[in-house]
Amino acid sequence: xxxxxxxxxxxxxxxxxxxxxxxxxxxxxxxxxxxxxxxxxxxxxxxxxxxxxxxxxxxxxxxxxxxxxxxxxxxxxxxxxxxxxxxxxxxxxxxxxxxxxxxxxxxxxxxxxxxxxxxxxxxxxxxxxxxxxxxxxxxxxxxxxxxxxxxxxxxxxxxxxxxxxxxxxxxxxxxxxxxxxxxxxxxxxxxxxxxxxxxxxxxxxxx
Amino acid sequence: xxxxxxxxxxxxxxxxxxxxxxxxxxxxxxxxxxxxxxxxxxxxxxxxxxxxxxxxxxxxxxxxxxxxxxxxxxxxxxxxxxxxxxxxxxxxxxxxxxxxxxxxxxxxxxxxxxxxxxxxxxxxxxxxxxxxxxxxxxxxxxxxxxxxxxxxxxxxxxxxxxxxxxxxxxxxxxxxxxxxxxxxxxxxxxxxxxxxxxxxxxxxxxxxxxxxxxxxxxxxxxxxxxxxxxxxxxxxxxxxxxxxxxxxxxxxxxxxxxxxxxxxxxxxxxxxxxxxxx
Amino acid sequence: xxxxxxxxxxxxxxxxxxxxxxxxxxxxxxxxxxxxxxxxxxxxxxxxxxxxxxxxxxxxxxxxxxxxxxxxxxxxxxxxxxxxxxxxxxxxxxxxxxxxxxxxxxxxxxxxxxxxxxxxxxxxxxxxxxxxxxxxxxxxxxxxxxxxxxxxxxxxxxxxxxxxxxxxxxxxxxxxxxxxxxxxxxxxxxxxxxxxxxxxxxxxxxxxxxxxxxxxxxxxxxxxxxxxxxxxxxxxxxxxxxxxxxxxxxxxxxxxxxxxxxxxxxxxx
Numbered sequence: 001x002x003x004x005x006x007x008x009x010x011x012x013x014x015x016x017x018x019x020x021x022x023x024x025x026x027x028x029x030x031x032x033x034x035x036x037x038x039x040x041x042x043x044x045x046x047x048x049x050x051x052x053x054x055x056x057x058x059x060x061x062x063x064x065x066x067x068x069x070x071x072x073x074x075x076x077x078x079x080x081x082x083x084x085x086x087x088x089x090x091x092x093x094x095x096x097x098x099x100x101x102x103x104x105x106x107x108x109x110x111x112x113x114x115x116x117x118x119x120x121x122x123x124x125x126x127x128x129x130x131x132x133x134x135x136x137x138x139x140x141x142x143x144x145x146x147x148x149x150x151x152x153x154x155x156x157x158x159x160x161x162x163x164x165x166x167x168x169x170x171x172x173x174x175x176x177x178x179x180x181x182x183x184x185x186x187x188x189x190x191x192x193x194x195x196x197x198x199x200x201x202x203x204x205x206x207x
Numbered sequence: 208x209x210x211x212x213x214x215x216x217x218x219x220x221x222x223x224x225x226x227x228x229x230x231x232x233x234x235x236x237x238x239x240x241x242x243x244x245x246x247x248x249x250x251x252x253x254x255x256x257x258x259x260x261x262x263x264x265x266x267x268x269x270x271x272x273x274x275x276x277x278x279x280x281x282x283x284x285x286x287x288x289x290x291x292x293x294x295x296x297x298x299x300x301x302x303x304x305x306x307x308x309x310x311x312x313x314x315x316x317x318x319x320x321x322x323x324x325x326x327x328x329x330x331x332x333x334x335x336x337x338x339x340x341x342x343x344x345x346x347x348x349x350x351x352x353x354x355x356x357x358x359x360x361x362x363x364x365x366x367x368x369x370x371x372x373x374x375x376x377x378x379x380x381x382x383x384x385x386x387x388x389x390x391x392x393x394x395x396x397x398x399x400x401x402x403x404x405x406x407x408x409x410x411x412x413x414x415x416x417x418x419x420x421x422x423x424x425x426x427x428x429x430x431x432x433x434x435x436x437x438x439x440x441x442x443x444x445x446x447x448x449x450x451x452x453x454x455x456x457x458x459x460x461x462x463x464x465x466x467x468x469x470x471x472x473x474x475x476x477x478x479x480x481x482x483x484x485x
Numbered sequence: 486x487x488x489x490x491x492x493x494x495x496x497x498x499x500x501x502x503x504x505x506x507x508x509x510x511x512x513x514x515x516x517x518x519x520x521x522x523x524x525x526x527x528x529x530x531x532x533x534x535x536x537x538x539x540x541x542x543x544x545x546x547x548x549x550x551x552x553x554x555x556x557x558x559x560x561x562x563x564x565x566x567x568x569x570x571x572x573x574x575x576x577x578x579x580x581x582x583x584x585x586x587x588x589x590x591x592x593x594x595x596x597x598x599x600x601x602x603x604x605x606x607x608x609x610x611x612x613x614x615x616x617x618x619x620x621x622x623x624x625x626x627x628x629x630x631x632x633x634x635x636x637x638x639x640x641x642x643x644x645x646x647x648x649x650x651x652x653x654x655x656x657x658x659x660x661x662x663x664x665x666x667x668x669x670x671x672x673x674x675x676x677x678x679x680x681x682x683x684x685x686x687x688x689x690x691x692x693x694x695x696x697x698x699x700x701x702x703x704x705x706x707x708x709x710x711x712x713x714x715x716x717x718x719x720x721x722x723x724x725x726x727x728x729x730x731x732x733x734x735x736x737x738x739x740x741x742x743x744x745x746x747x748x749x750x751x752x753x754x
Binding site for chain 1: 240245274303338339420426468471473
Binding site: 021022023024027046047049050052053054057067107108111112114115118119121122125126127175178179180181182184185186187188189190191192193197198200 | 496497498499502505506509512513516520563567568570571573574576577596597598600606626627629630633636637645659660662663665666669680682685687690691697698699701702703705709713714717718720721724725728
């Protein structure tokens, strides 16, 4: 029952969502609006679950004095401090907005900027010509890199046209194939979950 | 240890130092490169040019602070162009982060146009965010006010705002253009719920990494235009006569691109000369 | 849009959804057909082996020899994403292998619900392997909801605990490259699987083994060892043939009839 109930609930909920996306009666009766409101509510619940989960994890870390437990205190103070601030002021107010622009902004930009460094080390370490296909790949990557930086046209006026062809023909064809395949795989997984065949996420072996 | 052996075991921090030098130099002394507009960017420009004064434009912001450096200049250029055309702009977002970005960029653009600086609720509105973009956009195609709980980003009521009264539904009858500025797959709900069924032309402003993924949609006509990365933003700024912010990025990224190519070539040379060892 | 009622008479489907509904119904029908055939023991086409899946055991063995743990992450999305769901059979397989070799398995997640499901899967897998004492809740960690914060935490974990094998199986955003390079820095053998086309180039270039797109769903079904589940993979292949035929038919019709081609108009009714 413990394993069957979530499966049945999942199938039922999934069936409702499918119905509201496709069938006219679900839209005409207003069921789709209700389901959409429940979906939005589920996002809010998930956010709350994440909030509570982080609190539990870091309180345990502080209690057990795990390595770097001081940062757990910093995290909890920042998390509850900012959340508490937003109880009394809207996000557009000066103080929350200042924190957003001057603390969170640089932090996220820094993490995103790390990618530039790691791309370079990946380029040195991993972008190797091992066979004909990888040679073609690297040449195309070089052409696209110079094209995107607008330097290509300084080398040869037709560079942009070459980049446009690479994007329009091989890239489009390749990505279409991957996306169609991935969509079919996702659909198959979703159907398996709806039919109750996929149970590995519930901690049990398959049927 | 031979030079090749040293290079095979090169401490990657030297490579990081090279990135730092290149980006600092490129930021302080950016090479001035004004790229020729690509067909996709020109299509975006033409779409905005076709919006009549008072025409409705729905702009969905999906990116976060991490992509701000690349997409803020693009968003500012598009908003500035639309404001110069007298378009009525409706901003919406996927997350609290994105809605604050939308507010910040639009407020700075509005300072250049009195009708927008003093015309909140008439010439533009920030609807704020609602989670689940497919739900939000789907609901907006039936009623924008209800989709956003009748309140805007700051909690003010949407009832009585002339822009919402005049543009109540996200469809072709009320809106001439829809934009998605995103750094992931946020453009997809815009196509599924706004572009295809509602026939509103959809354009996307995306980071350069996302541009290849958008090609199938562009080729199929599901997207009307794509502005891609810093280069696309610089092209748009030049076309629309907007203040140059992305041009610095283009110059710096050009230097960085050359550096990455040199590193790639060096890595391959070292690997092959050293017997193919990693 | 929310549809308010029939203007043109009663309809079963919402306007514009005929094509997608038919394709989905066909897919479900093919899957049911394959399931029935599998349950009755009737013959079905054999699946080719995915090299990347066979390497899972090798990765755990390598970690055992080096005396270092194995790390797995299902990405930074929530269980609504099918890619995350597909990671659980792999997690189970990895845990069973780790139990056999007596190797620590670290699991990090960026979603509380994924964390709870993963914790249950790992615990159950250790019990199934007959080694319940090996389960350590400290090795299953929920780090942060935010992708970059999660990546920063994982990078720190890699530096301190130096896993010898890193399995990245799920949906990843920009943090993918951070995880790849962090793994490379500590010399970990890396397997990646994702349908996120933005990150695939980084995984293909930076990892030792990669499962691209639908291969991850096939891998998830094939590691389960359940013939009923692997039969659904056959349905996927057949459906792909249908899509290919549709693409060809659409290309021919579009060439001959232009934008008014009848197939397109019919599918978008």
